[in-house]
Amino acid sequence: MTTPPTVTPYRSELPPARDGFPQLLHAEWTKLRTVRRWSLTLLACVVITVLVSLLSAYSGSSDVSGDRTPPPVGPHGGVVSDSFPFVHRPLTGDGSITARVSPLTGREERPAEPWAKAGVVIKESTKAGSPYAAVMITPGHGVRLQSGFTHDTAGGTVARDRPHWLRLTRSGEEFTAYESADGSSWEKVGTTRVNGLPETAQAGLFVATPEETMVQRQFGSNSVGGRPARVTAAFDHVTVDGGQGAWRQDTVGGGAGGGLRGPQDSSTEKSGTWTLTGSGNVAPYTPDVDITQQSLAGAQIGLIPLVALGVLFITAEYRRGMILTTLTASPRRGRVLVAKAVVLAGVSFVAGLVAAMLSFLLSEPELRDRMPNPLFHPDVALTDTPVLRAVVGTAVLLAAVAVLALALGAILRNTAVAVTLIVVALVLPLVLLSGLPIGTAHWVMKLTPLAGFAVQRTLPQYEHVDAVCLPENGCYPQGPWAGLSMLCLWAVALLAVAVWRLGRRDA
Amino acid sequence: MRGALRAEWTKLRTVPSTWWLLSAVSALTWALGAVATGAVSADQCPSPQECHEDTVKLSLTGIWLGQAAVAAFGVLAMSSEYGTGTIQATLAAVPGRGRVLAAKAAVVTGAALAAGMLAVLGSLLAGRFILSGNGFSSASLSFFEGPVLRAAVGTVLYLGLIALLSLGVATVVRDTAGAITTVLGLLYALPALVELVGDEKWQERIREWAPASAGLAVQATKNLDSVPIGPWSGLAVLGAWAGAGLLAGAAVFKLRDA
Numbered sequence: 001m002t003t004p005p006t007v008t009p010y011r012s013e014l015p016p017a018r019d020g021f022p023q024l025l026h027a028e029w030t031k032l033r034t035v036r037r038w039s040l041t042l043l044a045c046v047v048i049t050v051l052v053s054l055l056s057a058y059s060g061s062s063d064v065s066g067d068r069t070p071p072p073v074g075p076h077g078g079v080v081s082d083s084f085p086f087v088h089r090p091l092t093g094d095g096s097i098t099a100r101v102s103p104l105t106g107r108e109e110r111p112a113e114p115w116a117k118a119g120v121v122i123k124e125s126t127k128a129g130s131p132y133a134a135v136m137i138t139p140g141h142g143v144r145l146q147s148g149f150t151h152d153t154a155g156g157t158v159a160r161d162r163p164h165w166l167r168l169t170r171s172g173e174e175f176t177a178y179e180s181a182d183g184s185s186w187e188k189v190g191t192t193r194v195n196g197l198p199e200t201a202q203a204g205l206f207v208a209t210p211e212e213t214m215v216q217r218q219f220g221s222n223s224v225g226g227r228p229a230r231v232t233a234a235f236d237h238v239t240v241d242g243g244q245g246a247w248r249q250d251t252v253g254g255g256a257g258g259g260l261r262g263p264q265d266s267s268t269e270k271s272g273t274w275t276l277t278g279s280g281n282v283a284p285y286t287p288d289v290d291i292t293q294q295s296l297a298g299a300q301i302g303l304i305p306l307v308a309l310g311v312l313f314i315t316a317e318y319r320r321g322m323i324l325t326t327l328t329a330s331p332r333r334g335r336v337l338v339a340k341a342v343v344l345a346g347v348s349f350v351a352g353l354v355a356a357m358l359s360f361l362l363s364e365p366e367l368r369d370r371m372p373n374p375l376f377h378p379d380v381a382l383t384d385t386p387v388l389r390a391v392v393g394t395a396v397l398l399a400a401v402a403v404l405a406l407a408l409g410a411i412l413r414n415t416a417v418a419v420t421l422i423v424v425a426l427v428l429p430l431v432l433l434s435g436l437p438i439g440t441a442h443w444v445m446k447l448t449p450l451a452g453f454a455v456q457r458t459l460p461q462y463e464h465v466d467a468v469c470l471p472e473n474g475c476y477p478q479g480p481w482a483g484l485s486m487l488c489l490w491a492v493a494l495l496a497v498a499v500w501r502l503g504r505r506d507a
Numbered sequence: 508m509r510g511a512l513r514a515e516w517t518k519l520r521t522v523p524s525t526w527w528l529l530s531a532v533s534a535l536t537w538a539l540g541a542v543a544t545g546a547v548s549a550d551q552c553p554s555p556q557e558c559h560e561d562t563v564k565l566s567l568t569g570i571w572l573g574q575a576a577v578a579a580f581g582v583l584a585m586s587s588e589y590g591t592g593t594i595q596a597t598l599a600a601v602p603g604r605g606r607v608l609a610a611k612a613a614v615v616t617g618a619a620l621a622a623g624m625l626a627v628l629g630s631l632l633a634g635r636f637i638l639s640g641n642g643f644s645s646a647s648l649s650f651f652e653g654p655v656l657r658a659a660v661g662t663v664l665y666l667g668l669i670a671l672l673s674l675g676v677a678t679v680v681r682d683t684a685g686a687i688t689t690v691l692g693l694l695y696a697l698p699a700l701v702e703l704v705g706d707e708k709w710q711e712r713i714r715e716w717a718p719a720s721a722g723l724a725v726q727a728t729k730n731l732d733s734v735p736i737g738p739w740s741g742l743a744v745l746g747a748w749a750g751a752g753l754l755a756g757a758a759v760f761k762l763r764d765a
Contacts, residue, residue, distance in 0.1 A: 052700065055703075055704060056703040056705060059705055059706040059709040294703075297703045298703075300699065301692075301699065301703075304691065305688060308684045308685070308687075319590060414524070415683045415684045415687070416579045416582055416583050416586075416683050417524075417579060419688060419691070420575045420579045420687060423688070423691045424572065424575045424691070427696060427699050430698075430699035430703075431695065431699055431701075431702070432568070432571060434702070435543075436543075436546060437546045437547070440542070
């Protein structure tokens with residue numbers, strides 16, 4: 001009897017390879033790194049972004065009028081509109097001012113603007129931009145307590161046809177506002193704190209109004225017009241507790257807020273009733289153009305090569321049959337796609353960051369310099385929070401677009417269709433949105449991946465300032481983070497669909 | 508030449524993506540046109556007499572979307588041959604490279620023109636229907652009036668020229684992704700630049716020379732003075748782009764190994 005020969009199965013001498021996620025990342029990184037065309041595509045993304053930003057900066061109108069009058073600057077350090085007829089008398093130490101204010105009327109008996117204001121104010125001086133606290137009635141937003149241009153507290157509602165009583169009391173740095181419909185039962189509006197007010201301040205009456213804006217939009221022709229509005233209000237039963245000295249009539253500011261200041265600012269007194277007419281505003285000033293956003297505009301064009309790269313990163317695997325090797329080496333398919341997304345997002349983020357920083361640093365100074373009066377635009381540096389948010393946000397945005405492209409490429413497996421869909425979705429709105437009715441345009445800018453560009457916006461928005469949000473001015477209907485989240489949501493959702501499809505379909 | 512034409516036609520018609528893309532041309536054009544016409548109403552005009560809305564151009568807005576499908580179609584007609592390697596069989600069967608390209612151009616343009624005709628007619632009809640519902644008088648949309656006919660015929664020709672341009676670019680680039688990116692860049696990124704550039708002189712220059720915005724000047728039927736470039740000369744600019752693309756493609760195609 002012979003014993004059957006024992007067969008030893010072949011065992012490789014090499015230590016078993018690990019197939020964790022880091023190895024997968026390394027594999028995908030190697031694939032991306034070693035295709036020379038793809039590196040060039042990334043470079044093209046950076047170059048195009050910077051070039052378009054430079055073009056938009058250096059092609060701006062250079063016929064600078066040379067007007068460098070410094071605008072008034074509020075206590076918060078920002079440019080403000082501060083121009084109104086001011087009837088005032090000195091108030092030393094604690095005290096209060098009370099008045100009955102008639103309903104506001106606009107120009108030629110038309111209704112006043114919703115944010116037109118008339119009320120009582122305690123202000124440091126008649127210098128534009130000096131700190132103040134004021135309580136006022138507005139035609140559209142009831143009673144408001146405002147201070148330092150940026151703080152706003154809402155009070156009760158105001159009857160449209162009856163006068164309303166207002167009172168503002170000072171106690172040190174604390175100001176408390178009261179309102180009343182009849183002058184006997186008073187209700188507290190709120191309390192605000194104003195720093196840096198001297199012992200003797202000016203207490204008085206004021207009226208102010210934002211300018212009228214008229215927007216007409218049709219396909220191919222839109223016009224946005226603004227003209228100074230005018231508002232008139234009458235004040236009676238005016239008393240200043242602790243006031244001394246005579247009443248004086250002054251006009252604060254003028255020329256601020258884009259030079260819209262009516263010559264018709266006036267104040268007259270007739271048997272104890274003051275009638276004030278004003279056309280300037282008391283509010284923070286927001287320029288039409290967001291310079292930081294404009295300096296990053298190149299990203300909207302620079303993303304085109306990135307989209308091609310994102311789509312190719314998966315469709316090239318199908319075309320070359322490489323996908324078979326990839327899936328053999330790593331049979332857990334979902335992880336392959338996630339690894340691809342991570343590598344692509346990382347690389348695009350770095351390229352986007354370089355592009356955004358270069359664009360900002362190279363074009364922002366030139367853009368600001370070419371504005372009609374650069375001093376109206378905040379002088380920003382890369383390290384300011386809003387700018388940093390815009391620059392890093394642009395990099396995140398480009399990374400998200402690349403992942404979106406990868407996901408759509410994986411779902412469709414068709415290079416041409418995937419590239420076309422994403423490029424058209426992200427670039428065509430630039431051409432067409434300015435012609436759409438504003439409501440439709442806002443929906444597009446809120447819900448499509450385009451929403452991500454909201455992150456490039458740096459100008460603050462105040463609830464107590466009505467701004468017409470026009471797509472052609474680069475205004476997005478939602479905040480920077482909300483917009484960017486919408487884009488990221490699209491990318492993640494499509495990636496999830498792609499992972500699910502990849503597992504369900506033959507490669 | 509007839510054989511080459513038949514061969515190209517067979518290749519084109521037996522690929523399902525052809526039919527998908529050609530139906531997408533009409534569907535996308537109609538959809539965007541309906542949105543655009545549905546969004547306006549005669550109430551926005553200061554008065555019925557002062558209503559200078561270019562309703563024909565408005566009805567044809569959808570071309571901005573439909574042209575993307577035409578571009579993809581034109582690019583794929585050439586680049587997929589390189590992608591799959593059929594180009595070798597094609598050139599073995601028809602060694603005259605000029606003939607191959609000419610046959611391809613003829614077939615692709617013909618298909619694009621047919622699809623464009625459908626898209627334009629549908630958009631005009633839909634636009635007429637929707638706009639009269641929105642209070643615009645339908646008299647301004649009679650088909651065989653000079654400017655309306657010019658806009659309609661010009662738009663169909665526009666799509667044909669876009670197909671030729673795409674084919675030319677694809678012949679030069681050979682790679683699908685590169686070619687489609689280049690064409691989309693020409694069609695969309697250049698007009699988008701207008702919005703990003705501040706200077707009016709530059710805006711005018713880009714409008715006059717970018718293939719899409721110059722070519723679509725042919726759609727204007729009203730306020731012809733405010734159009735940056737005349738209708739037919741605008742289309743001629745696009746023709747020059749398409750001709751240059753195709754010539755470059757032909758030159759490279761003849762000189763280079765497949």
